[in-house]
Amino acid sequence: MARARSLSTHARTVLAALLEAGGAWSHGYDLARRAGIKSGTLYPLLIRLESQGYLEAEWQQPAEGGKPPRHAYRLTDEGLRLARDNPVQAAPLPSLAQASES
């Protein structure tokens, strides 16, 4: 299985945001806002994390009708270990509540 060697700041930030969500599923837009990174940075990172088994993804039906299913993400056990082993070294992330208020 894979392990961390030298994660970029963006990777650590995304992992921290996913870790903070606990076992809950996150969506791309919310994740980008919470991690404070552009979606163009986020998605390639999610693809790599998923292909290496750190992330699981599933399609979820939206609560309100007329909207398409959304792709949701959460860390696998390996991903949780990776996130814990590679904490963000800079300023702490905004909390979920703060992110939703902004």
Added chain:
Amino acid sequence: MRPRRRLAVLVCDLLAASLPAPNRDWARAARAEVAAIDDDAEALAFALETLWGLGLAGVRCRLLQLAVWVGGCDREDQAMVRLGGLDRARLWPRALGVFSAIGAGAVGLAYLAAAGAPGRYLAINVAALLVGLAALAIVGRLLSTKRARSESVMLWLGLTLFGVAAYGVGLGGATRWLRLGGLAVQPSLVILPMMTVSFARSRTTAGTLAMVLAAAALALQPDPAMSGALCAGLAAALALRPDRLGLIALLGGVAGFDVAVTRAEALPATPFVDDVLTSAFELHPLLGLTVLGATGLLLTPGLLGGLRDGRAQAAYGAFGAVWGSTLAAAAIGPYPTPVIGYGGSAIIGYLLSLAMLPPKVPWPAGADINAAVDEPTPTNLHPRLSAS
């Protein structure tokens, strides 16, 4: 639908079109996020950001898929080229060489245009690039299915060089060319790099005989530059994987080189073909540096492949030595500058020699192919993750 919302949807469609087929679900995911964002401006910004980061990576990956296909890889290999998979050119030596040839060829066209070469020269180089790419696609596939027949092919190629020495077109005491449809083709530039790399990778008695035949033919033509390239390639192959057949071929090559140097007469430099590097620096230092960079680009398949693929280091070494010595000879003497200067033979020869390299470098046994890619993407925004 409001204009910004419509534009955001259009951007998502572009994103889907830019991604390799196995990654298209991610475009669907981005589109669903856009639909979930209430503010139109915010939705459009999200779509554009995603297109800029993920879409560009997707386009690069699709270009790599195309180059891998041109390199003669089968469908199974091509399927590995996707974002999150084997999406780095350096993992595909032939594809890397395709990019190198196109890049150096483009620099060559810029040089020829700046130097005032006739338009016909530029058209011939472009045509040679297309012919070379087609030849690589065909030969690359043939080699993967009919490897056993390559021995007899090697012998025929060696004899062809002999035929050129006997019946080719002469100039200034050298007989190195064939005239095909009004064009002068130099078969040694087309054939020899391919033969040398093939021999470095797989040495047989018939292959050794073919290399000695080639060395003798180059001595007869005489062609000291290609004879030197042959020796450099064989020496690199022998140093990286010493054996008796490699030594015999090298001794034959050195004897041929000695004769070629003794018999060769100094030919006048041909404009746009020889002295390209000096001429480029005289035109503009920046152009000179670009041409110099392009020569380095041509060597990358050998250098990077050799670093990553221990099984075929002799082949990568021979590739680097053949083309490195040819480029060095062109830099210091009146010899053709392959791929960059005017001349289709070297362009086709470069691309054909790529077919003799392994199509891809190996990854650790038992490791998941996705986990084997541990470097950041070209956008340099992603983590370094490695297989343990």
